[in-house]
Amino acid sequence: MSSVQASRGTRDILKPEIYYWQKLESVARRILTHAVYTEIRTPAFESTELFARGIGEATDIVGKEMYSFIDRGDRSLTLRPEGTAGVVRALIEHKLYAQADVQKLWYTGAMFRYERPQAGRQRQFHQLGVEVLGSADPRADAEVIAIASDFLSELGLTELVVDLNSVGNAEDRLAYRQALVDYFTPYADRLDPDSFDRLSRNPLRILDSKHPQTQEIVQAAPSILDYLSPTSQQHFEQVKSLLTDLGIAFRIDPRLVRGLDYYTHTAFEIKSSQLGAQAAVCGGGCYDRLVAELGGPDTPAVGWAIGLERLVLLLQKLDEVKPPALDFYIISRGEQAEPKSLLVAQNIRRAGFRTELDLSGAKFDKQIKRAVTAGARYAVIIGDTEAASGNFQLKDLASGQQQSVTLLELISIASLT
Ligand code: ATP
Ligand code: MG
DSSP states (O other): OOTTSOOTTOOOOOTTHHHHHHHHHHHHHHHHHHTTOEEOOOOSEEEHHHHHHHHOTTSHIIIIIOEEEEOTTSOEEEEOSSSHHHHHHHHHHTTGGGTOSOEEEEEEEEEEOOOOOBTTBOSEEEEEEEEEESOOOHHHHHHHHHHHHHHHHHTTOOSOEEEEEEOOOHHHHHHHHHHHHHHHGGGGGGSOHHHHHHHHHOGGGGGGOOOHHHHHHHTTSOOGGGGOOHHHHHHHHHHHHHHHHHTOOEEEOTTOOOSOTTOEEEEEEEEOGGGTTOOEEEEEEEOTTHHHHTTSOOOOEEEEEEEHHHHHHHHTTSSOOOOOOOOEEEEEOSTTHHHHHHHHHHHHHHTTOOEEEOOSOOOHHHHHHHHHHTTOSEEEEEOHHHHHHSOEEEEETTTOOEEEEOHHHHHHHHHHO
């Protein structure tokens, strides 16, 4: 591999793709700030132990996808494969639960998983996530789904579907687990090796298999919904009814179990048919056991994570996103003019206008052409004469009109039009 090539499964985000990222980041920030969720920034790496315990040994993530390494102090560390474990670690470490009963948090950042790179699947990818910690109220589940749904529709993504399920509580799953073992055992020799392995360790995981032959067998497997206790059932009914009241359409998918061990009750995914095999844009659910599992007090929780690469792929199918329009393009040529041009640019920028300074020193007509290509509203032309007099040529690039103006006049003209 060449040293001037990004590592496999990683990529650079360049113009114009970056405009899509900036758009979704600003929409996300606005929506989450409106819903009074607080941003949290946790480290990009944590102890390997945190993920092993928090995500679960039997998951693909812990079993084969982690970027783990021993640092120079002999500690085993792992680049975060997801955001929840770090957020929960922070909650416990800083006793955030003592500050308020319910914490509503959001995060965004790079995640790392050793996977086979494909469209919408990378080794370094980005997630936006929310976590509501400290509430077992079904409204918390519906609220986070509603926020995801608003975010996605605000971005113009309307063809998405919400798949919903309940995985019940630990006791419900114990009974269900046995039913799954009974069901899968006769098919044991037809399961893929991972699923065969999970038959004894964690049969629920088999439902999550992406292996075609296993998926076929999974079709007729027992449904968790038949194993829910009355309390779990009631929780699920309430979530469904809240979503219906909100006008959020959903499909029930009793095979939806999610890849992580700590999920309880509500599990959901938001999918797009436009993404091929990597259809899931958002995955989430309740994880009532995780905080206690990691040494904190019993804390019910619910959250989701959205894969931003997949979102950008979808956004690119919609309208083109452009950078904000350019107000001024500053053109200068000459010994006095060039240093002056920076001062002029800074003054116009401080007045609130988006201003590009041409640093090329090329001929005036060449710079004017660039101003037009850049889509600027005005060009400010500064030669040595203008630099000495303080009167600049202001050219309206749409009409072609040109006039001689001072800096103050130029700013007031731009403010009025
Ligand atoms: P998948 O089934 O596609 O592997 P997952 O269940 O592993 O997804 P989660 O851990 O729930 O995914 O992560 C939430 C979201 O993050 C996914 O729905 C997806 O949009 C995104 N995501 C997960 N892994 C990757 C990856 N390797 N590259 C890009 N996006 C990813
Ligand atoms: Mg995965």
